[in-house]
Amino acid sequence: MRILACMMALVIPVFSVAAQNVDLGTDEQREAGRVVYEAKCAHCHGSDGVPRPTVASVFRPAPRNFTTGTFKFRTTASGELPTDEDIRNSIRNGMPYTAMPPWPSLSNADVTNLMYHIKTFSSDFSGPFGEVTALEMPSPPSMTDESIARGREVYETNQCSDCHGNRGLGDGPSAPTLEDRWGYPIRAADMTKRWTFRGGGTREDIYQTFTTGLDGSPMPSFEISPTEDQWALVDYVYSLSRDEPNYATMVTAHATTRTMDLSQESFADIEPAYFPVVGQIIEPGRAFFPGVNGVDVRAVYNDEHISIMLQWHDMAAETSGSNAPDLIAPGALDADSDSTLVFSDAVAIQFPTVLSAGTEMPYFIFGDRKLSTDIWFADLAGSGARHYVGKGASNMSEEGPELDVSASFQEGEWTVIFRRARNEEAHIAFEEGTFVPIAFSIWDGFSRERGNKRGLTSWAYLYMDVAVKESPVLPMMAYGFATLLLGLVVTFVTRKKVHGARASSDDKRGEEA
Amino acid sequence: MNIVVLLAIAAGLIALRFLKPNSLAWSSATWVAVYVFLRYGVVPPVPASVLTMFMFIITLSLAVYLTTTEDRLKEVSNAFVSFFTDKKYTIPLVVALIGLPFIVAFRVYQNLTQLPDPPVVGRTIHPPPPATITFKGRQVDLVDEDNPYRELETSDPTAFAEHVSNGRLVYYQNCVKCHGDNMVGDGLFARGFNPIPANFQDPTTIAMLQESYLFWRIAKGAPGLPVESTPWSSAMPAWETFLSEEDIWDVILFMYDFTDQRPRAKEVHE
Known part of the structure; x- marks a missing residue:
């Protein structure tokens, strides 16, 4: 009897753990999950777990196909199914x-x-693969200059730069060839923009991403020993990025006496x-899904000229072919469907023609019929700068003052510098102490962007700082x-009044006595 | 609302009560508590201008509170007088007299060296709609015409559901990038635009508008806005380029369906 009890005590916990590992929920839970799924998820992921083609075509990365049992963000080993908590976290975050x-x-x-319903799309969850255990994450040592330097070495030995590039801008030699397992193009992460990390940007998130890999994407899992080296790599990647994007609404043009070359x-x-x-x-x-997600802008001016420098990350410079703001973009009526055409990278700054x-x-x-915009355009295939005046996206003419431009591409980053004389007749003047509306457009040739197909910003301000x-x-x-x-006056007056009052009340008391 | 901040403020005020503070100390504590709550306790954060306005009102009402009865007024003025005259306050008084000018000088420094703010352009969020618009050559009467498929809700629920379902497709192919999956205006591209995309869950947007108003806003987009609504900076496309009339009415049905709101009823014209 006692032996039996002992055996029961041993067996029951083991069973309950196993049952928990293949927990598929109750019928009611799955049905409730289905209802939520239909209301919130099915438009993109599809009622049957297969993304709808009409929607998948406008999203990159495409929505996940749940029928394959492949999940990016897991605490489990590469190729395994995620834990229940992993799925819940992906939904929550x-x-x-x-x-x-x-x-x-x-x-x-x-x-x-929802998690229980998502598990119904792949039979793997109910089979022997359904039993998964989360990998343990060792507690992180503190981040130091040494660990960051060591991390750089680990980054190089593990050939992270093949995809992520030497400076981590997502511009490695293999980056343009990357596809996910469904054949959609996919980009290597830009490590200098931690806020865009799909799996989260904390040190723990980064650790999890590279130790478990992103299943379905070209990102494999890495087994690096010793553990210190794993955290060193995390620290190096973490050190490449600031915490927040700190999006600007204004850029300041600084006054200088230097010549602008x-x-x-x-x-x-x-x-x-x-x-x-x-x-x-x-x-x-x-x-x-524009190829570029942010642009760094700096501006300076002297008596004669204003100069604006734009920098953005691009995994490869497209300098063959051509581009223009008024080319007909794909998808528009009578667009050129010739897929052999090559489009170069290009950039534009926009101002109102006059304030x-x-x-x-x-x-x-690009302006409207009533008010036009000045467009400083540079085709980075090397044909110099062109000045357009825009009276609407389909009403542009190449005219306006002379512009100079220089462009260079280095290690995944374009640097383009525009220069114009500050005072031009009938075009915007850059007067000291004024705010000038400014907007930007960037064409990524690799993504076949041209004309209206491009990345852009809305109006921001250029402030001409006083000299x-x-x-x-x-x-x-x-x-x-x-x-x-x-x-001092308040103190003095208060003291005087109070002392006067005290003195007079003392007098009174004296008289009464 | 941030519960932690709220609890901390409540705990602080209760602790202060045990010290039996005078009216002035109690009022100051109230002022600080309100400030801390508005500044750190509200999610999403209260805009600075609104915060200033609230604190102005609070300051005014506390001043009124402190001066309504003779006793309280005396308590307050005595507190000030003793601060300026009592020997035990000499050191704090000297510190205040010397410290304050430095704080003032520092604020002046900040004001003079920081860059000026960009000009603020006032913007009418819901401008009055025109009486009629031309949609692909057809005159649409915004005053009297209503969503032609709304009546199906009662007369033919199956057909109605089909229209809602088409609206859903339209929404996820066109609108979701800015207005987001929850229709709160936080889509993938929302960060790139100023003004930010409209939040349809907010009871002050579609719930207080008629369906024909939405039709106008969707069909004509930013370029159709009057000048007081800054048509040059809004990123709302004129969807007449991409969508049919039926698609637009359908997506309107879906927006009300998804957010569980009802459109504002039409006024009855004699």
Whole structure:
């Protein structure tokens, strides 16, 4: 009897653990999950777990196909199914900078039910592969300069740069060839933009991503020993990026007395303003997944010229073929469907042609009939800068003042510098102390962007900083002394009054006595 | 709302109550508590201008509270007087007299050296719609015409469901990039635009508008806005280029269906 009890005690926990590992939920839970899935998920992932082609065609990365049992974000070994908690986390946290949003509005029960429903799409979950165990994550040592330096060595030995590039901009030699297992093109992560990491940007997230791999994508899992080296690699990757994108709404043009020679030296010691670039999805020829997601901008000016430098990450420079803002984009009527045509990378800065007296501005997509925009355009195939005047996306003419441009591509980054004389007749003047509306467009030739198919920003401001600034010392002293004086006067008056009152009441008391 | 901050404030105020503070100390604590709550306790964060406005009102009402009865007024003025005259406050008084000018000078320094803010352009969110618009050559009467498929909701629920389902497809092919999966205006491209995309879950958007108003906004987009609504900066496309009339009415049905809201009823014209 006692032996039996002992055996029971041994057996029961083992069974309950196993049962938990292949927990498929109850019928009610799966049904409740199905209802939520149909309402929230099925538009992209499909009612049968296969992404709808109509929707998958406008999303990159494409929505996950659940029938294959392949999941990117897991705490389990490469090729294994995720744990229940992994699926729940993917739903709760979403995947930054993809069409998969986080779902904070769903209750814990909803998320759990959804997880059970998602597990019905692949028979693997109910079979022997359904039993999974999460890999243990060793506790992270603290991040130091040494660990970052060691991480760089680990980065090189494991050939991370093949895809992610020498500086981590996602520009390695293999980057342009990458595809996921469904044949869709996929990009290597830009490690200098941690906020875009699909699996999260904390050190723990990065550790999990490279030790378990992203199944279905070309990112394999890496087994690196000793453990210190694993964390060193994490620390190196972590050190390449700032915490937040810090999106700007204004860029400052700094005054200088130097001559402007279209070199990067003119912009030394100037912090860039980082603008988000999103797809142009308004005019026909829409870009649903633009090749570029942000641009760094710096500006300087002297008496004669204004110079603006743009920098953005691109996995490869497309310098053959040609590009223009008025080419007909794919998807638009009578677009050129010739797939042998090659399109080069290109960039444009946009200003209103003239500042209107009121608040009115031209439409941010290359102007409108009433108010036009100046477009400083550079085809990076090397044909120099062109000046367009835009009165709408389909009404552009090549005219306007002379522009100079220099462009260079280095290790996954384009640097383009425009220069124009500050005062040109009938075109926008860059006067000291004024705000000038400014917008940007970037064409990624690799993504076959041209004309309306491109990445863009909405209107931001260029502030022409004043050249000679008044010293703040005098006003500081004036206000400081005035405050001191006020304080002394109040103290003095209060004390005097109170002492006077006390003295007189003392007198009274004296008289009464 | 951030519960942790709220609890911390409540705990602080309760702890202070045990110290039996005078009216001035209690009012100051209230002021600080309200500020901390508005600044750190509300999600999403309260805009700075609104915060300033709220704090102005709070300051004013506390001043009124402190001066309504003679006793309280006396308590307050005595507290000030003793700070300026009592020997035990000499050191704090000297510190305040010297410290304040430095704080003022520092603020002046900040104000003079920071870059000016870009001009703020006022913007009418829901401008009055025109009486009629031309949609692909057809005159649409925005005053009297209504969603032609709305009546199916009661007369033919199956057909209605088909229209909603088509609207869903239209939404996920066209709108989701900016207005997002939850229709709260947080889609993938939302970060790139200013003004940000509309939040349809917000009760002050589609719930207080008629369906014909939505038809106008969807069909004509930013370029169809009047000047007071800054048509040059809004990224709302004119969907008449891409969508049929039926698609637009369908996506409107889907928007109300998904957000569980009802359109504002048409006024009855005599």
